[in-house]
Amino acid sequence: xxxxxxxxxxxGLAKRRVIVTxxxxxxxxxxxxxxxxxxxxxxxxxxxxxxxxxxxxxxLGANMHFEKLDxxxxxxxxxxxQKAAQKIGGIDSLINNAAITNSGGWLAGELSIETWDAxxxxxxxxxxxxxYRGAALSA
Ligand SMILES: NC(=O)c1ccc[n+]([C@@H]2O[C@H](COP(=O)([O-])OP(=O)(O)OC[C@H]3O[C@@H](n4cnc5c(N)ncnc54)[C@H](O)[C@@H]3O)[C@@H](O)[C@H]2O)c1
Numbered sequence: 018x019x020x021x022x023x024x025x026x027x028x029g030l031a032k033r034r035v036i037v038t039x040x041x042x043x044x045x046x047x048x049x050x051x052x053x054x055x056x057x058x059x060x061x062x063x064x065x066x067x068x069x070x071x072x073x074x075x076x077l078g079a080n081m082h083f084e085k086l087d088x089x090x091x092x093x094x095x096x097x098x099q100k101a102a103q104k105i106g107g108i109d110s111l112i113n114n115a116a117i118t119n120s121g122g123w124l125a126g127e128l129s130i131e132t133w134d135a136x137x138x139x140x141x142x143x144x145x146x147x148x149y150r151g152a153a154l155s156a
């Protein structure tokens with residue numbers, strides 16, 4: 018996989034300060050791998066898969082930082098953004114990738130209330146909260 022920046026900051030991903038959520042597996046882990054190869058500073062915002070996330074951070078080196086993150090918990094989101102500010106001085110980009118991905122394929126009425134709430138808290142509220150908190154650091 019390769020990524021190319023076309024932004025107005027001169028291009029390239031080197032030294033970019035990026036948060037990737039849901040980075041323990043799947044697309045999130047692939048994003049982190051490419052960002053690491055390109056020399057970005059990546060804050061890894063993990064989730065319930067702490068061990069997998071930490072193993073990825075350990076393998077990829079010193080520019081990688083692992084922080085605990087449950088996207089359903091607003092306090093975790095605040096904590097992640099604050100730690101990003103402390104460790105790398107701000108944020109250039111957010112890759113809001115974390116999601117509950119095994120809830121599709123059913124009609125809304127077929128989902129339990131617990132599943133509905135969990136999906137909304139992570140996939141909707143979590144994403145919005147992270148974008149607003151993160152935007153404050155990118156100003
Ligand atoms: N794979 C596809 O074809 C596809 C297509 C369209 C959109 N997407 C989107 O891309 C993203 C990644 O997809 P994927 O296929 O890699 O999914 P995945 O299920 O493999 O990975 C999702 C990641 O989010 C994490 N996560 C789940 N709940 C969390 C929580 N409460 N807090 C923090 N992290 C949590 C998971 O542990 C996992 O690391 C998702 O947002 C998905 O909706 C994927």
